[in-house]
Amino acid sequence: MNRPLATARLTTPTYVAVLMLLVLALTFGLGAFRLGFWVDDAPGPGVLPLAVSIALLVLLVLVVREPLPADERAFALAPAAAILATIVYAIVVPYTGFVIATLALLIVWIRGFYRQSLLRAVVASVGLTASGLVIFPLLLKVPMQLGPAW
Amino acid sequence: MFEALEKLGYGISLSLEPSNLLYAAIGSVLGTLVGVLPGLGPVTTIAVLLPLTYHAGSPLGAIIMLASIYYGAMYGGSTTSILLKVPGEAASVITCIDGYQMAKKGRAGPALAIAAIGSFIAGTVAVCALALVGPLFAKFAVTFGPPEYFALALFGLSLSATLSGGSPVRGITMVLVGLLLGLVGIDTITGVERYTFNIMAITDGIDLVPMLMGLFGVAEILHNLEDKSRGSLLSTKIGRLFPSRQDWSESAGPIARGSVIGFFVGLIPGGGAILASLMSYTLEKKLSKTPEQFGHGAIAGVAGPESANNSAATASFIPLLTLGLPGNAVTAVLFAGLLIQNVQPGPLMLVKNPDVFWGVIASMYVGNIMLLVLNLPLVGLWVQLLRVPSWLLSATILLIAIFGTYSLRSNFADVTTLMLFGGIGYLLRKASLDAGPLIMAFILANILDTALRQSMLMGDGSLMIVLQRPLSLIILLVATLILVAQLWSYFGRVRVRPLPSET
Structure with a gap:
């Protein structure tokens, strides 16, 4: 906190x-x-x-x-780093496609910001990304660029 | 009156088609699933799940799903209020008082049941009233000209700025920011591009849905990163689910009164639901033979406010559907949902899309029924969700937000908008600047701009025409009075701090 x-x-x-x-x-x-x-x-x-x-x-x-709100807190490092990570994601995703960029973002998110073990971060990221791909491109038929554009 | 009920019946018959019932079930489950997660209120829940409704087979199916998500999210919020003392939204704060005390005494089951049943009854009353009053409002609104719309838009903005909670100065600031952002894109009158900076993605304006999801969904998970120490939140047991005979007799009056209070107070744009909850709680405490039990687990303290809250939430649809003016952040998000389906809320909706108008009203009722049929028996399952670790919850929401946003137009620019507004939303939240008024103003910006310029045109370059027409004058006077009263009371309480340079 x-x-x-x-x-x-x-x-x-x-x-x-x-x-x-x-x-x-x-x-x-x-x-x-x-x-x-x-x-x-x-x-x-x-x-x-x-x-x-x-x-x-x-x-x-x-x-x-006006006086600052009583509950105003100073900036924390984690959200600032997370904002940077999400912006980097938005920049690279058109080039890498969703699979690589999303996996990388989720691993960084779980491992970096929540201090979970690397194994757990990788397993959870793969599971979540796979679930997203099943729901959106497969079930909802959303055309998504999965791989690199080059 | 009978005509309205007949049309409501028609709307309900459309909503009861098997495919629409399926959408209602999915929406209700998803809404509760996300809404029950601690820290996620109805606005965030609907914003995150909004893109999913785009993929429903028909506009009506999508709207039914949206309404069910809404009711599911509201019920999810009540669940966390009662079990964890974590309100999903401001209006649920009152439920925490006695609901949590009941849970601590092992009576979480009856508290959750009475919240759902009270909400259902209040929703039924409010939907019937909406069916009766809505068309009258719409017929009246068709006669409005630009000056009336200008006054109404200002009225809605002034209320949302001052009644959203917190400092009215910050509320008005956010309204102004929302207005500026809402003016980006092609000017509807002259066709000139405004503030697009030659960026193709914003030629038609900043897209509302990614912006909403960023400001509410992504900003929420960024904010949650500051407190990752959440352990096991749930320590209470649900106990017996159904209320006893005594619970029923103690709750019947509060539910009835809460439904009526909620409906009338809910018509006020801005802070209807919280005001309704608070008024209901105060009234029940005054009417009670045992007022000392309030605050210590009185079931009337759950039944009344929950009913009032739900009734007010339904009533807030009247300004949205009949005037095209969203009265609070939730209806602003639902407004976006209707726009995705090419349904423009407003007085002409009843004339141009009567099926959708009655479908929307009926879908709210179907969503309410689904809540009772599906969510209440599954309360044990929802409770288990409270054990989801925060890291998994956060990563899941992020994924849904990204994929959901992209799925709307298959456009990477929307992902950029999402992330950008996520960061902005986090900063605004840190600075106690509420994004709710911003969103409402964003939606109303073009209505206000067009009405302002058309009124000036009607008045040969002067805005005096707004003061010369009785209705617009009255609306403007009421708006000004509310604004001045709020600011007066605020500045009376707050001592202005000198600037750092003056010290």
């Missing part, structure tokens, strides 16, 4: 989330100018994005100013 936050830091989840949402608000707000506010005698596609972006900027200031 990760520890509660003793003091607010830049890595406090609320501040990281606010930073992410700030980028979103600025991107959409500035992008609204390119879309236009009045096009062909009618309100343009930039009206609502601009209004919402401005409101979001104001709200983000209020979020930063």
